[in-house]
Amino acid sequence: MLLSVINPNTTVAMTDQIAAAARSVAAPGTDIVGVTPTMGPASIESHYDEALAVPGLLEAIIRSQRSENPADGHLVACFGDPGLDAAREIAPVPVIGIAEAAMHTASLLGRGFSVVTTLGRTIGRAEELVDRYGMTKRCRGVHACEIPVLELETNPDTAAILIEACRTAAEEDGSDAIVLGCAGMADLAHLIGQKIGIPVIDGVAAGTLLLQSLVTMQVTPASSGELAPPPPKRYSGILAQFGE
Numbered sequence: 555m556l557l558s559v560i561n562p563n564t565t566v567a568m569t570d571q572i573a574a575a576a577r578s579v580a581a582p583g584t585d586i587v588g589v590t591p592t593m594g595p596a597s598i599e600s601h602y603d604e605a606l607a608v609p610g611l612l613e614a615i616i617r618s619q620r621s622e623n624p625a626d627g628h629l630v631a632c633f634g635d636p637g638l639d640a641a642r643e644i645a646p647v648p649v650i651g652i653a654e655a656a657m658h659t660a661s662l663l664g665r666g667f668s669v670v671t672t673l674g675r676t677i678g679r680a681e682e683l684v685d686r687y688g689m690t691k692r693c694r695g696v697h698a699c700e701i702p703v704l705e706l707e708t709n710p711d712t713a714a715i716l717i718e719a720c721r722t723a724a725e726e727d728g729s730d731a732i733v734l735g736c737a738g739m740a741d742l743a744h745l746i747g748q749k750i751g752i753p754v755i756d757g758v759a760a761g762t763l764l765l766q767s768l769v770t771m772q773v774t775p776a777s778s779g780e781l782a783p784p785p786p787k788r789y790s791g792i793l794a795q796f797g798e
């Protein structure tokens with residue numbers, strides 16, 4: 555099977571890191587392609603960034619589905635799960651967001667989990683997703699490490715800061731698990747878990763495995779109702795390519 559792991563921001567180094575995290579858990583026979591959109595923000599850490607990430611994400615999915623080797627599933631590898639509903643309308647295969655995947659996975663590991671995201675301004679979005687995914691009774695708190703997305707890789711203190719933020723979150727909330735709130739934290743999940751003594755869930759790994767499961771089960775999403783393909787229409791300006 556072929557799974558497309560889409561980094562909705564345009565930083566190729568993050569795409570490569572995300573794809574490596576996906577490949578580290580993919581089964582033999584599951585090919586992973588890391589995808590970087592042709593347009594969009596270098597990182598996503600505001601509502602504005604998130605809105606401007608969606609056209610590039612959708613273009614990447616359309617491009618895959620129109621190719622000679624369309625993906626069997628798509629992973630939206632940004633913790634805001636940007637454009638997830640729109641992606642599900644245009645993709646005839648399963649589409650999962652990493653926040654959704656991480657929260658469901660963490661909920662299997664105990665009574666409550668905490669989320670540790672990047673900037674404090676993204677806490678509200680994470681809380682919206684907690685509510686949307688029916689996790690209000692399972693998520694005991696959303697916290698921020700205050701490291702900007704693109705500094706996760708460059709800040710020499712990232713690991714230490716994240717370990718402390720995750721430890722504090724778990725202690726304050728009494729949580730049984732931690733959800734990492736950024737795809738750029740994927741490579742630290744195992745280390746943080748070892749240091750704080752409770753499971754730390756990275757949505758890239760969780761999402762890859764859940765997507766692989768859906769494809770293995772050969773469950774094709776419904777093409778009727780709310781997530782039916784969008785009604786054909788003209789789109790103008792730079793969005794013209796998205797229309798008939």
Ligand SMILES: NC(=O)NC1=NC(=O)NC1=O
Nearest residue numbers: 597598632633672736737
């Ligand atoms: N909470 C976040 O900042 N998430 C993210 N921003 C990105 O650019 N990728 C993420 O996963």
